[in-house]
């Protein structure tokens with residue numbers, strides 16, 4: 001079923017996405033939509049230390065390089081950071097990826113996932129804003145599933161860079177019809193750590209192993225090669241970045257290699273990232289990929305994603321239909337009373 005697609009994508013935007021593997025679209029989200037995401041991010045940040053999924057990668061990176069201390073992650077259990085520390089320290093290629101400058105106690109590189117599972121405001125933006133139509137248009141997809149959201153916040157004076165990486169091997173999927181929508185919740189530029197993308201890298205024909213964001217060291221269970229040392233050879237790559245403000249979005253293809261600097265500015269750099277999958281994507285319990293927070297809806301390798309954990313956000317059954325008000329969070333095992341999975 002074809003449906004009228006987004007007017008937010010011009011022919012030039014579609015051509016840029018096809019050619020470069022990344023495109024910046026201006027004024028796509030409304031102020032209230034941005035505000036919903038900011039509120040969800042504040043709630044996630046209040047839970048740092050007690051939530052199972054929230055991390056401060058700035059503090060973790062310091063603990064990784066400090067051989068005298070074990071890593072301290074509070075209640076977070078998505079990554080085995082002690083194992084990651086040992087791995088990073090035994091990797092001859094690894095080195096801290098920090099902005100130049102004084103050591104700062106003010107830095108924070110906050111990471112969390114899957115706010116959509118408990119936050120109706122995130123669901124509203126992920127399911128019912130202009131984004132699903134835009135993603136379907138860029139991918140040429142007839143059907144689109146929402147995969148997950150991820151939060152990336154860099155406080156003022158955060159030195160930690162985001163190591164260059166490619167997203168596919170982090171996800172339990174195979175297929176190429178997948179986009180990542182990076183949604184700035186503050187104005188962002190090169191000084192505050194806006195995303196950087198290697199133009200055309202989605203066409204390199206190579207899948208790279210995931211890394212731990214704070215180092216080039218890749219997850220050992222991944223069969224894929226390590227991403228090249230881009231930080232060490234920046235001039236050798238065609239790197240593009242965009243100066244953005246809230247309402248704008250940057251959309252990259254799942255194979256596009258990308259990273260970010262630290263935040264050298266006095267301003268926060270809050271962002272949320274949404275991942276949408278199209279027709280050719282299949283569930284695949286990929287070695288080395290991150291286990292989905294909240295489960296995989298009983299899917300087996302080769303299954304289409306259609307299931308309660310990966311809501312169909314495109315096409316809409318009729319014009320004006322809104323999924324978020326009728327989506328029942330209890331269906332995905334989320335206990336609204338106790339705010340955790342049942």
Ligand SMILES: O=C(O)CCC(=O)C(=O)O
Nearest residue numbers: 152162180182260271273
């Ligand atoms: O915001 C960041 O620093 C990283 C974001 C990212 O890698 C992504 O959205 O895929």
